[in-house]
Amino acid sequence: MNARCLIEVAFSLRWRDLDAFEHVNNSSFLTFLEESRLRWFMGLDGDWNTSQFMPVVAAVHVNYRAQLGWPGDILVRLYCERAGNSSLTLAHRIVGADPSETLYCDGNVVMVWVDPATGKPAPLPEAVRRASSSD
Amino acid sequence: MNARCLIEVAFSLRWRDLDAFEHVNNSSFLTFLEESRLRWFMGLDGDWNTSQFMPVVAAVHVNYRAQLGWPGDILVRLYCERAGNSSLTLAHRIVGADPSETLYCDGNVVMVWVDPATGKPAPLPEAVRRASSSD
Amino acid sequence: MNARCLIEVAFSLRWRDLDAFEHVNNSSFLTFLEESRLRWFMGLDGDWNTSQFMPVVAAVHVNYRAQLGWPGDILVRLYCERAGNSSLTLAHRIVGADPSETLYCDGNVVMVWVDPATGKPAPLPEAVRRASSSD
Amino acid sequence: MNARCLIEVAFSLRWRDLDAFEHVNNSSFLTFLEESRLRWFMGLDGDWNTSQFMPVVAAVHVNYRAQLGWPGDILVRLYCERAGNSSLTLAHRIVGADPSETLYCDGNVVMVWVDPATGKPAPLPEAVRRASSSD
Helix, strand or coil, rough: CCCCCEEEEEEEECCHHCCCCEEEEEHHHHHHHHHHHHHHHHCCCCCCCCCCEEEEEEEEEEEECCCCCCCCCEEEEEEEEEEEEEEEEEEEEEEEEECCCCCCEEEEEEEEEEECCCCCCCCCCCHHHHHHCCC | CCCCEEEEEEEEEEEEECCCHHHHHHHHHHHHHHHHHHHHCCCCCCCCCCCCCCCEEEEEEEEECCCCCCCCCEEEEEEEECCCCEEEEEEEEEECCCCCCCCEEEEEEEEEEEECCCCCEECHHHHHHHHHHHC | CCEEEEEEEECCCCEEEEEECEEEHHHHHHHHHHHHHHHHHCCCCCCCCCCCCCCEEEEEEEECCCCCCCCCEEEEEEEEEECCCCCEEEEEEEEECCCCEEEEEEEEEEEEECCCCCCCCCCCCCCHHHHHHHC | CCCCCCEEEECCCCCHEEECCCCCCHHHHHHHHHHHHHHHHHHHCCCCCCCEEEEEEEEEEEECCCCCCCCCCCEEEEEEEECCCEEEEEEEEEEEECCCCCEEEEEEEEEEECCCCCCEECCCHHHHHHHHCCC
């Protein structure tokens, strides 16, 4: 991953993130990605969610690389993989917050901006495009 | 998808499946898939989870095809996409439980069986292989 | 509990309702109560949630009477314990969906209607008052 | 509350803690309490969960004092309200992590130690009794 990291968000795992197999449940990783993405959106210099356009999750591709326990702290790093006309593909790496930075999860999430009134694709917001471009 | 459906599980959505955008959250779909998969495992004629081998989620690939609201009922259908030496790729389709069967989600989940003591891959359990083969 | 049952809602437990102690997590019971309450609200003959008034949870009192496992089916029954000027106290009983009806949980939840604009208490909606009165 | 604070745990709220009413869901508060309790348990100088005794939640009493939004940071403070033969009543206060310390939630949770083999009450573990006593 040569791309510039857009944001790094630290998470303190919750015991409730564990499932009955005593590992952080596969669905919790999507919650960590969502949180990181939204914090990046909220830091943008401009609109990303209005009555004219809003982002929806179109696809997730997640590789689980190691089992994650509790208690623990992780870092989620997001990268721009591709900015399309209406879509943004955000790659991610979730690593341990310790110096060894064990890789727990990588992959990407595809967001698409839509017009809430029609459900049709809307142009990628300008602030999103600016912030996700690599330089 | 020509493959034989391995199991169909009905879900009644919960209001708590919604997020603050008033759609069923992207992470809830993984919970529906997990539940369906486990129910299929539990119906197998043989072991799928022992002190020698247990399944872990290695990867998920999920396409969100339409926004899902509450209240509502859905059907999750699982199909065998590939049975490997240690892994099983289960394709899925999540549709509305009404006659139109609106497609909300498709994709697949890759499970890998591992030896809990070592974390190394273990052979696909015989009962899983038998039940997932197509005819 | 002599009060008339306002609604009975059946739930199929999800594996994700379990926590790492392999019991349905204490927080999931609040989700079952919430779902049951909302389904009762939605069946009322009149408004319960508008731009002038909305219900908020003011207090929960929950006794966990037996440990609940997975898979399993439960029934949530709600009763009116008290209808005040702005508040409604809904008692509950959560039992197994089998003939023995093992009691897993009882207690009550206090809802208060507020004006979303001011956060101040609003009168109990007429439809709620009518439906919760005992005869 | 004159009692000594047993532990204070900081939480960064997650967007997924919100529900479709855009407030932190009532069930998430139980997750914050559980996390705080477990972290206190894990810091004890002695056993609190063994094959002979384990804690279960017997009752929760929660007052929701103000609506909580996202993003935000909160502090959970636990206090010993009563240490019985087999039970421990932990009072709590959940406040904003800002200087005004807005009160969002108070109440208590009753834990009971049981013998996992029989489900019968077990004596309060010595380490729990020591750490919860007020001086």
